[in-house]
Amino acid sequence: MYGWHLKILRVNLTTRKVTTEEVDPKIARDYLGGRGWAIHYMYKEMDPMADPLSPANMLIFATGPLTATPAPTGNRYMVVTKSPLTGALAHSNSGGEFPTWMKRTGFDMFIFEGKASEPVYVLVNEDQVEVRSAAHLWGKDVHETTDILKAETSNDARVACIGQAGENLALMAAIMNDKHRAAARSGVGAVMGSKNLKAVVAMGNKNPPLHDPEGMRALSVETSKNVGVDVKKGSNMRIYGTSYVPQVTNTLGILPTRNFLQGTFEHVHNIDGDALKDNYLIRHTPCYRCPLSCGRLTEVPDGPYKGKGEGPEYETISSLGTGCGVSNLAALVKANYLCNEFGMDTITTGMTIAVAMEMYEKGYLSEEVIGMPLKFGDHDAMIAMIKKMAYMEGFGKDLAMGSYRLAEKYGHPELAVTVRKQEFPGYDPRGSQGMGLLYATSNKGASHMEGDVAYEEVFGVPVKENPLTTEGKPELVKHFEDSFALIDSSGLCVFVAIRYVFNKDRMIWPERLSEMMNLSTGAGYTPEEVMQAADRVYTLERMFLIKAGSGPEHDTLPHRMLHEPLPDGPAKGKVVELDKMLPEFYKKRGWDEKGYPTKEKLMELGLPF
Amino acid sequence: MMIRVKMLANYREILPPEAINGVVELNVPMGTTVYDAISKFDIPLDDTSVIVLNGLTVELDTPLQEGDMVTAFSAIAGG
Numbered sequence: 148m149y150g151w152h153l154k155i156l157r158v159n160l161t162t163r164k165v166t167t168e169e170v171d172p173k174i175a176r177d178y179l180g181g182r183g184w185a186i187h188y189m190y191k192e193m194d195p196m197a198d199p200l201s202p203a204n205m206l207i208f209a210t211g212p213l214t215a216t217p218a219p220t221g222n223r224y225m226v227v228t229k230s231p232l233t234g235a236l237a238h239s240n241s242g243g244e245f246p247t248w249m250k251r252t253g254f255d256m257f258i259f260e261g262k263a264s265e266p267v268y269v270l271v272n273e274d275q276v277e278v279r280s281a282a283h284l285w286g287k288d289v290h291e292t293t294d295i296l297k298a299e300t301s302n303d304a305r306v307a308c309i310g311q312a313g314e315n316l317a318l319m320a321a322i323m324n325d326k327h328r329a330a331a332r333s334g335v336g337a338v339m340g341s342k343n344l345k346a347v348v349a350m351g352n353k354n355p356p357l358h359d360p361e362g363m364r365a366l367s368v369e370t371s372k373n374v375g376v377d378v379k380k381g382s383n384m385r386i387y388g389t390s391y392v393p394q395v396t397n398t399l400g401i402l403p404t405r406n407f408l409q410g411t412f413e414h415v416h417n418i419d420g421d422a423l424k425d426n427y428l429i430r431h432t433p434c435y436r437c438p439l440s441c442g443r444l445t446e447v448p449d450g451p452y453k454g455k456g457e458g459p460e461y462e463t464i465s466s467l468g469t470g471c472g473v474s475n476l477a478a479l480v481k482a483n484y485l486c487n488e489f490g491m492d493t494i495t496t497g498m499t500i501a502v503a504m505e506m507y508e509k510g511y512l513s514e515e516v517i518g519m520p521l522k523f524g525d526h527d528a529m530i531a532m533i534k535k536m537a538y539m540e541g542f543g544k545d546l547a548m549g550s551y552r553l554a555e556k557y558g559h560p561e562l563a564v565t566v567r568k569q570e571f572p573g574y575d576p577r578g579s580q581g582m583g584l585l586y587a588t589s590n591k592g593a594s595h596m597e598g599d600v601a602y603e604e605v606f607g608v609p610v611k612e613n614p615l616t617t618e619g620k621p622e623l624v625k626h627f628e629d630s631f632a633l634i635d636s637s638g639l640c641v642f643v644a645i646r647y648v649f650n651k652d653r654m655i656w657p658e659r660l661s662e663m664m665n666l667s668t669g670a671g672y673t674p675e676e677v678m679q680a681a682d683r684v685y686t687l688e689r690m691f692l693i694k695a696g697s698g699p700e701h702d703t704l705p706h707r708m709l710h711e712p713l714p715d716g717p718a719k720g721k722v723v724e725l726d727k728m729l730p731e732f733y734k735k736r737g738w739d740e741k742g743y744p745t746k747e748k749l750m751e752l753g754l755p756f
Numbered sequence: 757m758m759i760r761v762k763m764l765a766n767y768r769e770i771l772p773p774e775a776i777n778g779v780v781e782l783n784v785p786m787g788t789t790v791y792d793a794i795s796k797f798d799i800p801l802d803d804t805s806v807i808v809l810n811g812l813t814v815e816l817d818t819p820l821q822e823g824d825m826v827t828a829f830s831a832i833a834g835g
Binding site: 377383384386387391394395398399400416420421606607608610611612613614615646716717718 | 762764765766768777778803805806808810811812813827829831832
């Protein structure tokens with residue numbers, strides 16, 4: 148078999164036993180790779196009711212059959228585990244260089260089990276695997292940890308690690324790789340911290356053999372050329388990255404502002420992509436072999452917020468920025484650097500501070516409890532809260548549990564804008580109805596990366612859909628969920644994949660992703676087969692959620708989205724009409740009217756029932 | 757009547773220098789449509805551009821009213 152190594156590395160951190168396993172080629176084919184393989188193993192081996200921060204949880208790093216191939220953006224990996232934030236699944240995606248280096252160790256997937264008795268890191272240098280002491284790294288931030296590990300292993304190694312937030316089990320802790328890239332959401336860094344696993348270091352030269360290397364090269368060159376042309380004529384991701392998006396969502400009235408009290412931000416010009424470009428942009432910084440190159444190196448050269456790093460991205464601007472009512476760009480850029488250094492998901496961090504700000508302004512949280520005033524727009528207080536969260540100091544202990552637990556503890560859970568206790572990303576679904584259905588039903592709680600129908604409702608890719616209507620949205624959401632399950636399993640980045648995988652009829656282009664998978668693996672997939680495999684992955688994840696106690700009863704939206712109409716902007720007066728979409732969505736997914744996959748559907752997908 | 761046209765991100769490059777924050781004001785006759793207003797500018801008028809009226813999805817032959825804002829940006833993968 149090609150494309151996949153068909154090899155898994157399993158590290159039991161309790162016993163420090165390291166084993167390698169072969170993957171059954173049928174399982175490899177049926178579950179695609181990456182996210183798909185990971186859920187297959189979790190469903191088979193793990194008790195879904197296990198405490199996410201206990202040794203019984205599995206922490207899986209998984210590459211796909213296009214990772215470390217010439218396929219453009221074939222540089223991604225997934226971190227899959229049971230989330231301590233949501234109690235549902237976490238599957239967080241990241242790019243950069245680490246994923247490619249990980250695949251070059253000769254393993255497609257790393258499984259970490261148990262819990263080390265003291266801080267360790269794992270070095271994987273092809274077949275030489277060592278569990279080493281990380282005593283000298285504990286307490287260090289992501290940048291320091293990465294530099295030390297490269298110095299003591301090899302400059303040719305690549306590092307994924309946690310910062311202080313993960314060590315301290317903050318529920319918004321991310322796993323960072325290559326310093327600036329994040330498998331960010333759902334508290335995956337806390338799971339790593341709970342295992343006393345500070346870092347994973349990967350090196351090697353085992354590129355996966357390809358079924359048709361020449362064919363793969365030719366298709367990759369052609370796709371990269373198309374991307375290059377689009378970058379020139381399009382929104383120029385090399386200059387703006389995703390930071391141009393606040394203007395788009397502000398125009399549509401769906402820019403989360405002051406904990407979703409509003410859908411437009413009056414100071415958006417102060418913190419958008421043009422302000423960032425004019426003030427702090429140095430240059431673009433691509434992930435490995437990416438023709439799009441949306442990452443950007445930035446620097447605040449002087450003043451109280453002096454610093455250098457990457458970003459911020461849109462989701463950071465809409466959470467730590469507009470979500471908190473913050474309009475000081477230098478402070479916002481600094482907050483983003485701090486989150487990367489401490490290893491924190493900026494969405495959950497920002498939106499948790501945002502709900503605390505609303506509770507402070509409404510008198511539900513006092514200055515005594517917080518330790519300082521916490522008004523919307525107070526950028527210095529926002530930065531102070533980030534530090535408290537990372538170190539679990541004082542009120543930071545409450546913040547580090549995320550917005551739902553914080554709001555619940557202080558008597559106002561209705562103010563938390565979450566699904567399955569995970570904070571919303573940067574699209575107010577009252578003005579983007581399909582996103583509302585997606586958030587309500589996503590296997591990982593509220594997330595755009597579970598099936599980002601904003602591509603159509605907001606960005607017009609591959610076709611423009613009216614964001615304010617519910618008609619046709621159930622089918623669209625299912626299609627995007629399956630598409631993202633496919634992309635997350637393949638090893639590609641959604642930014643390129645979504646544009647070059649589907650045509651204007653939303654049909655998969657056989658000559659694109661499924662053909663790339665075939666050139667890599669020789670599996671001979673038809674386009675229908677890869678989409679069915681994606682459906683299989685999504686449905687098996689749903690079965691895990693049901694067994695984990697996070698089933699259909701959680702398919703809903705918070706009070707604000709269902710009962711408080713947007714007060715401003717083009718979507719003024721709108722709430723999410725979830726009840727108009729949910730029954731039809733269940734039907735489209737092949738689930739019964741209560742939201743459980745039917746026996747017929749499970750049989751069709753070859754899943755256990 | 758006065759209407760406004762707003763361009764986002766790199767579409768701003770084609771605006772005249774008097775544009776403020778990507779917005780220009782235009783004096784157009786009654787009956788001017790979204791298409792009439794936006795076609796004065798050198799951007800692709802196919803499905804590679806997203807064009808909205810006051811933030812809402814509309815047909816391009818929709819007639820404009822005094823004070824309307826037409827916004828255009830490149831259709832591209834998002835945030």
